[in-house]
Amino acid sequence: MADKIRETTIAASKPAPGEAGRTGDWRSHTPRIDHEKCSQKETCLLCWLYCPDGVISREFPLEIDLEYCKGCGICAEECPRKAITMVEGRQIEGDPDERR
Numbered sequence: 001m002a003d004k005i006r007e008t009t010i011a012a013s014k015p016a017p018g019e020a021g022r023t024g025d026w027r028s029h030t031p032r033i034d035h036e037k038c039s040q041k042e043t044c045l046l047c048w049l050y051c052p053d054g055v056i057s058r059e060f061p062l063e064i065d066l067e068y069c070k071g072c073g074i075c076a077e078e079c080p081r082k083a084i085t086m087v088e089g090r091q092i093e094g095d096p097d098e099r100r
């Protein structure tokens, strides 16, 4: 029995916001979601699945926690509808100086 358990043991990690610290201060690019291209009816949630920091919500409309998004662009690369665009800067909603 112990051998069987050992055979099925796998290494896995579970992404969680904050593993890389608050990235809002140093991110160089920011994902923007086009909510017309990504609707609840046609959802796939691949962005949520692939985000290494677990900062994309599963509820619609999708939201990205920009305090912890590091701007890697994986979500934009994986989105089959091209609904996510990476824009230059660390843009946070409501930040008057969003291109810092």
Ligand code: SF4
Residues within 6 Å of the ligand: 033, 037, 038, 039, 042, 043, 044, 045, 046, 047, 048, 062, 078, 079, 080, 081, 082, 083, 084
């Ligand atoms: S991968 Fe694209 S289409 Fe799929 S849920 Fe994310 S933003 Fe929407």
Ligand code: SF4
Residues within 6 Å of the ligand: 031, 050, 051, 052, 053, 054, 055, 056, 064, 068, 069, 070, 071, 072, 073, 074, 075, 076
């Ligand atoms: S750019 Fe996309 S995949 Fe990368 S951390 Fe931000 S939300 Fe996640």
